[in-house]
Each structure stands twice: as C-alpha cells, then as structure tokens.
Amino acid sequence: MSGNGFTTCLWFDGNAEAAADHYLSVFKDGKIGRIGRYTEAGPGEAGSVMVVEFEINGQQFIGLNGGPQFPxxxxxxxxxxxxxxxxxxxxxxxxxxxxxxxxxxxxxxxxxxxxxxxxxxxxxxxxxxxxxxxxxxxxxxxxxxxxxxxxxxxxxxxxx
Structure with missing residues (x-):
C-alpha cells in the first residue's frame, strides 16, 4: 500500500479478513496487502488477525479486528x-x-x-x-x- 492519499480503516468484530475476502469477490479490481497478527502482548488472541490491508477499485482500506465496541x-x-x-x-x-x-x-x-x-x-x-x-x-x-x-x-x- 502506498503512502499517498487516504486509507479508510474499518473496525470489525473479528471478521476483518473474511470481509476483505468478500469485498475482493464483489469488486473485481482488488488485492490483499499485509496481514498483521496479534502477539502475546494482546489485546487479541495471539496469532489471530489484528489488521488486514486491502484495496478495491483503487481505494485503500485496513480492516481492524477491534471488537464489538463500535458497530x-x-x-x-x-x-x-x-x-x-x-x-x-x-x-x-x-x-x-x-x-x-x-x-x-x-x-x-x-x-x-x-x-x-x-x-x-x-x-x-x-x-x-x-x-x-x-x-x-x-x-x-x-x-x-x-x-x-x-x-x-x-x-x-x-x-x-
């Protein structure tokens, strides 16, 4: 993902990677970038997806598995x-x-x-x-x- 422009961060409740995969199946011009995982430091379960970078139709997104606090x-x-x-x-x-x-x-x-x-x-x-x-x-x-x-x-x- 480039450093120019804006990146939209979407807060998910544990399903950011599934959402990114879904959006790439809907919008034909897209790709998955880096996937960051929680470590033993938390707050999520170690090894689970914390963030997933993805792009659809030229728009950059980060899906964050932040929890249920902000729907x-x-x-x-x-x-x-x-x-x-x-x-x-x-x-x-x-x-x-x-x-x-x-x-x-x-x-x-x-x-x-x-x-x-x-x-x-x-x-x-x-x-x-x-x-x-x-x-x-x-x-x-x-x-x-x-x-x-x-x-x-x-x-x-x-x-x-």
Whole structure:
C-alpha cells in the first residue's frame, strides 16, 4: 500500500479478513496487502488477525479486528457510481446477498454491516436538475424506492 492519499480503516468484530475476502469477490479490481497478527502482548488472541490491508477499485482500506465496541452505522457509507443498470443490479445483489439488507434511496448494508449507496447512471443528474420542480419530483420518487429506478425517477421528473 502506498503512502499517498487516504486509507479508510474499518473496525470489525473479528471478521476483518473474511470481509476483505468478500469485498475482493464483489469488486473485481482488488488485492490483499499485509496481514498483521496479534502477539502475546494482546489485546487479541495471539496469532489471530489484528489488521488486514486491502484495496478495491483503487481505494485503500485496513480492516481492524477491534471488537464489538463500535458497530457500523449508516452515518458512513461508500458510493458506487455505476456505469449502467446491469452494474447497479450486480452490486445491489452482491451486497445484499448472504445476509445483507436493502435500505431506502439506493442504500444497502452488506453482511458485515457496512453501508453502500448503489447509484445507477442518471440518478444524481435527476435529483440535481437545475429546474427545482423536476429535481423535487425526481427526489420524491427516489424517496419511495429501495433500489433506484432511474426510468421511474425520470418519469416523475417529467410529469407536469
């Protein structure tokens, strides 16, 4: 891992390595870096994974097995700006599968509790439309959705 930019540290409860492996199976452009293990000095069990460095889509992460004290919340999420509807469907299914859950307005929580926003192309343009009426109608439609349906958002924006 390079020394430039930012590295996001994600605090896990003993499953950081499994999470890194999962993210590498979901995001095709990724790799595992160094894995640090607890020693006899603790606080974790000697030999167990303390940290795992990984990279997905050019973003550097460290998974830290810190314990149950600090669970993930929706206050922090990662946006996935998709190039087409098929890619949005792929990420939606991959991140909600195997214990993940759907949220509202394009948000999902993966099986580790990390929140993601799956953004299909055109969604941001609709809610940021320079015409306040179009933006409001698109946003109102989005607020009723789980997975974002850009065609429906566009129909709402275009409605009189």
């Amino acid at each position: 993930f919340t929706e206050a922090i999420s990662f946006q996935i700006r998709c190039s087409d509807e098929a890619e949005a469907d792929y990420y939606w299914d991959a991140l909600t599968g195997d214990g993940g859950e759907e949220g509202v307005c394009g948000w999902v929580k993966d099986k580790f509790g990390v929140s993601w926003q799956v953004i299909p192309p055109g969604a941001i343009d609709l809610i940021a439309d320079p015409d306040p009426g179009r933006a409001a109608r698109a946003t109102a439609a989005m607020m009723r959705m789980k997975k974002l349906d850009v065609a429906e958002m566009r129909r709402a924006a275009d409605a009189p």
